[in-house]
Amino acid sequence: MPKQDRSRATRQRLLAAAVACLAEHGWAGSTVSVVAERAGVSRGAAQHHFPTREDLFTAAVEYVAEERSTALRALFPQGTAADDRRAVVSALVDLYTGPLFRAALQLWAAASNEEQLRPRVTELEARVGRETHRIAVDLLGADESRPGVRETVQGLLDMARGLGLANLLTDDAGRRDRVLTQWAALLDDALG
Amino acid sequence: MPKQDRSRATRQRLLAAAVACLAEHGWAGSTVSVVAERAGVSRGAAQHHFPTREDLFTAAVEYVAEERSTALRALFPQGTAADDRRAVVSALVDLYTGPLFRAALQLWAAASNEEQLRPRVTELEARVGRETHRIAVDLLGADESRPGVRETVQGLLDMARGLGLANLLTDDAGRRDRVLTQWAALLDDALG
Numbered sequence: 001m002p003k004q005d006r007s008r009a010t011r012q013r014l015l016a017a018a019v020a021c022l023a024e025h026g027w028a029g030s031t032v033s034v035v036a037e038r039a040g041v042s043r044g045a046a047q048h049h050f051p052t053r054e055d056l057f058t059a060a061v062e063y064v065a066e067e068r069s070t071a072l073r074a075l076f077p078q079g080t081a082a083d084d085r086r087a088v089v090s091a092l093v094d095l096y097t098g099p100l101f102r103a104a105l106q107l108w109a110a111a112s113n114e115e116q117l118r119p120r121v122t123e124l125e126a127r128v129g130r131e132t133h134r135i136a137v138d139l140l141g142a143d144e145s146r147p148g149v150r151e152t153v154q155g156l157l158d159m160a161r162g163l164g165l166a167n168l169l170t171d172d173a174g175r176r177d178r179v180l181t182q183w184a185a186l187l188d189d190a191l192g
Numbered sequence: 193m194p195k196q197d198r199s200r201a202t203r204q205r206l207l208a209a210a211v212a213c214l215a216e217h218g219w220a221g222s223t224v225s226v227v228a229e230r231a232g233v234s235r236g237a238a239q240h241h242f243p244t245r246e247d248l249f250t251a252a253v254e255y256v257a258e259e260r261s262t263a264l265r266a267l268f269p270q271g272t273a274a275d276d277r278r279a280v281v282s283a284l285v286d287l288y289t290g291p292l293f294r295a296a297l298q299l300w301a302a303a304s305n306e307e308q309l310r311p312r313v314t315e316l317e318a319r320v321g322r323e324t325h326r327i328a329v330d331l332l333g334a335d336e337s338r339p340g341v342r343e344t345v346q347g348l349l350d351m352a353r354g355l356g357l358a359n360l361l362t363d364d365a366g367r368r369d370r371v372l373t374q375w376a377a378l379l380d381d382a383l384g
Contacts, residue, residue: 024305025305026301029240109298113218122361125219125361151370154370154371155351155374156352158355158358159354160350162349162352163354164354165297169302179346189381
């Protein structure tokens with residue numbers, strides 16, 4: 001492999017390992033050394049890519065969030081129609097279950113107590129949130145020039161985040177599915 | 193003060209201190225010693241009331257959740273009418289902003305990685321969740337015998353939890369208020 005490709009591969013291994021580590025062990029258990037070992041990379045190489053612990057973990061959550069956004073758009077390569085809405089809502093909620101959400105939640109929880117981490121994570125959350133909102137508007141075919149539509153989509157994403165939280169300690173898939181069916185219908189009425 | 197009252201006062205001081213400590217410092221920074229000092233109680237006395245760290249913090253989150261449930265019911269001493277719904281939704285969402293939610297979130301985040309804590313917090317969350325659902329159904333005047341109504345109320349509480357998460361790192365009150373206004377109207381249509 002050319003040197004540049006090897007460097008990119010190392011970086012991506014570190015990012016994936018960082019998200020997995022954060023999801024499994026939380027912020028307190030996630031250090032650059034632990035991640036480097038998990039990725040099979042020397043500590044020096046890890047620090048070359050990410051000088052600080054904050055750099056590594058915010059970059060990791062952002063990287064995986066971007067991957068998931070890309071995957072979400074790819075689910076509907078031809079765009080969506082009004083009768084895809086239940087599937088779109090379900091795909092949006094899937095963003096908030098699974099390892100990325102677990103990792104992001106650990107980062108948020110740590111950022112709420114650590115001054116060094118908070119501005120970084122706040123900025124990251126705003127960026128990822130805007131992108132998710134944009135995708136949701138597109139895939140739902142929502143016309144934000146109509147009053148209330150913007151807030152309708154925002155509320156849906158807040159609900160998705162809350163459903164993610166409800167899934168943190170137990171498998172909440174059955175209940176979640178019933179809630180989604182009901183709220184997708186309410187959303188459909190609201191969006192017209 | 194009689195001995196029993198003094199013991200109860202000590203217990204309540206410990207519980208309040210434990211919630212504040214968890215909200216401010218997270219699980220990693222929350223030990224029985226730190227809480228005892230904050231409450232002005234000896235470590236021995238704290239351990240007399242709560243033999244383990246898990247006992248102290250789950251009891252604390254439960255105690256404050258009960259207090260908040262009682263306060264929520266007390267907001268509407270005469271019961272509610274259909275035109276109180278916007279106020280009810282707002283009061284329900286208020287359960288998920290502020291120090292109790294911060295503390296509960298830190299406990300959930302820790303429980304997702306700590307085997308010792310998880311069953312305790314899972315059980316606590318289920319209990320508190322059922323009680324909140326019951327209050328929401330009452331105050332919203334929701335008729336759960338109608339299809340979809342149960343899931344409508346559940347989804348609203350999921351949204352409330354998600355709005356709490358969005359408020360963790362920044363003051364999200366302005367956006368939250370606009371989302372609530374919109375979804376309270378949709379909810380009103382749904383509940384009839």
